[in-house]
Amino acid sequence: MSDEKYLDYEKLKTFRTDTTISGHYLKIWNVYLQYAEKTGSSIDIDNYLINFSENNDEYVIFFKKPVTQKIVGGGHGVCRINKKTLSIVECKFIK
């Protein structure tokens, strides 16, 4: 985990508990991982809380970077994956 100025490490720790997640979502996660590797993403995933959701057409992975102060930007990200083709529709992080 990298040392970042505004990162709320305490909040990140509180989410490190026993948890259950759908294998299907892990399959979706793998799609993102392959994309991140292919594009050489510089995102340090250790600094994020990850939320999976879905609508009719897409899976949505939300990357939340908990922070200790109110800041502009923030490093949060969204990755949308097409349900039928399992291809990345959009993947962007904000700053």
Place this chain on the structure above:
Amino acid sequence: MRSHNIIDDRFKQHYYRVHVMGDAPLHTDIQPKEFWSAKMTECFVNSLDVYPGYWRRLVANCPFHGHDFANNKFSDTDKGRASRLIFLGIIKFYPVTHLDKQSDEESSVSFPIVSTVKGINYTLVPPSVLLITSNPVIKKFNDLQQTARFLAGLNMGQTRLNELSTTMGIIATIPEPIKQIRGIEAKVKRKQKPAAITPQIAAMAQKLEDRQFFLLEQQPESKPLRKDQEDLPVEEYTPKPYTLGPHEEPGYVPPSAVTDSQALKAENEAEKGKESDEKRKQNDEEEEKFVNNTSFKTQHEAAEDVSRKINSKSVSENREYGGMIYQNEDGTYSYTDPIKGSVDGVNPGGPSAVPKGKKPVAYYHTHGGDDPAYDNENFSKVYDPIDKEWYGDIPYADSNKIDGYLATPKGKFKYYSYKNNQVELIGDL
């Protein structure tokens, strides 16, 4: 750790900067490595120390993927396609000589720094440093005379001169071209009467003139740019008469540095022990201190002024900077000092950060370097399904009821109006 586009051979003897056609041009005279045959290219590629998948990524990022060239001497693998693109000159390898024979674990190479009275620092670097420096600003000279005059005017001590000479490799070469050096010295002295232009300085000037070394310029961030004076060496600078500052006048009462609430907050944080003293000290040092007593007619002008001053530093460090724009009592606008943030965020301070009695009207911020993982060129806004809130640049402006300014890595200067909920491109910085 080296940059991802610097790679070395397996024995860490030589380093190379990788440049793909279409990338930003490199600011250097260094010629890329040449390959005369397919075999030579493949041998070179095999000698490089790269992580798994590197060649696949390199080829994928290249405008030509290496599929369409009728040259079957290369294997149909990622490495083969990369070799083909290297052989064709679409991917180039520039030798970064100053890193040679250095492992990642060793401390990075350092080069001597010289300063002028204006606070501008010049780092003496070999050409290969320009290969790995973002937006390098190089000190330019018209001719040998000006170069020698500049160096002499820096009034460097003999120790510093020797340090620079050693870096330039001049000590070893003095016996050989001594006549040539004397000639340069005489040529320079004929036209003017500078401070002592010794053979050593003349030889250094010649090295700079021959572009074997460069002076990398770094503007001071702690002082406003003075438009009325050039970057003069020490002896040419004439200081203005000293006048009393407001803090030295009779009856002056210094303002309290922090409010009670801020002091209480700081005390609580110290008790919690969240930050060590060292870390707090580091954070304090990170804040940019501008001597900012300038006021502007419009908030656009104030934001543009500070953004122009800080954006290149933000890009080169890949760190965001931000602060506040406020309105003075007389209707003019000023800004607070830029605060250094992280790679992907910064706390500009908010309305409470502006001086007492001033009206906060906007925040300004930069976006750091051009990182492909991020949306670098736009104001940000994203919905957080965990906390059910909007985050980013635009929600920050909306929630504080202030406008926003953004300086992007590509030098665009943008404005967000919270009243109209519209983003406007003002221009280039």
